[in-house]
């Protein structure tokens with residue numbers, strides 16, 4: 114329970130953080146809210162020589178309206194996102210999913226960027242980012258690059274962020290007219306990680322699905338899309354989505370562990386997808402593109 118010793122660098126700008134990463138490379142670890150990294154250090158699952166603390170980098174904090182998109186800084190806490198009027202107006206499902214993360218202490222210290230960069234398959238916001246067609250903004254020695262959430266997650270605890278880079282923000286497209294989204298999570302105790310989670314984002318016209326994105330938490334080593342369900346939903350109305358949502362576990366690869374067997378996770382994926390799709394289709398009908406839901 115005592116972490117190995119390490120040097121500590123507190124940064125105040127992204128450039129300072131990048132310079133520290135350039136100096137220390139693979140020996141350094143970024144410290145954000147510390148709610149995943151500190152337990153990892155205490156369990157001695159990692160032994161970095163240097164921690165590069167982003168806690169003083171104010172340019173990474175906050176939610177901005179950028180026209181057709183929202184920009185969420187990587188050091189924005191879950192709680193800040195939940196309380197953001199912009200998130201509430203344009204992307205309430207992000208707040209809804211963030212509210213399911215851990216307990217109040219975790220939500221006040223843990224960050225959106227830390228959760229995404231940590232890439233735990235049970236982490237809740239990865240599926241939301243995938244379902245909403247978000248992009249991740251990654252800063253490195255050559256400047257910034259944007260990577261779609263579909264491509265960002267590589268494997269268990271592995272993302273596109275290289276050792277000399279950091280995640281600086283999440284770009285969330287504003288919804289189209291008649292779009293709705295919902296996150297459905299199953300866990301055994303209120304503050305726990307998802308055993309399975311589902312984010313459904315559905316666009317409709319005249320009550321029928323025009324397009325759908327359904328992304329699953331903890332059904333593979335990364336957030337994974339239920340593409341068979343997405344295809345089968347097109348053209349349906351809310352009263353007859355069951356046949357489509359029954360396909361939700363196709364192409365997934367859930368594990369069996371102390372929380373659930375793989376078969377049970379498959380069952381949960383189908384049930385939660387049905388609930389999430391039906392809720393997503395109950396989004397407000399009176400809305401025009403780019404206006405708040």
Ligand SMILES: Cc1cc2nc3c(=O)[nH]c(=O)nc-3n(C[C@H](O)[C@H](O)[C@H](O)COP(=O)(O)OP(=O)(O)OC[C@H]3O[C@@H](n4cnc5c(N)ncnc54)[C@H](O)[C@@H]3O)c2cc1C
Nearest residue numbers: 143145146147148149150215223224227228230236237280
């Ligand atoms: C009791 C408890 C319950 C929890 N329950 C949930 C839950 O229900 N759902 C859920 O999704 N999560 C849950 N979490 C995890 C929580 O969301 C973490 O805070 C989050 O995963 C990591 O965010 P952090 O800011 O604390 O990052 P840190 O712990 O500081 O960092 C995590 C990892 O990401 C890297 N990193 C951090 N920021 C960046 C960045 N900007 N660029 C590149 N790399 C970066 C770090 O180097 C480290 O490897 C729980 C945690 C605890 C302790």
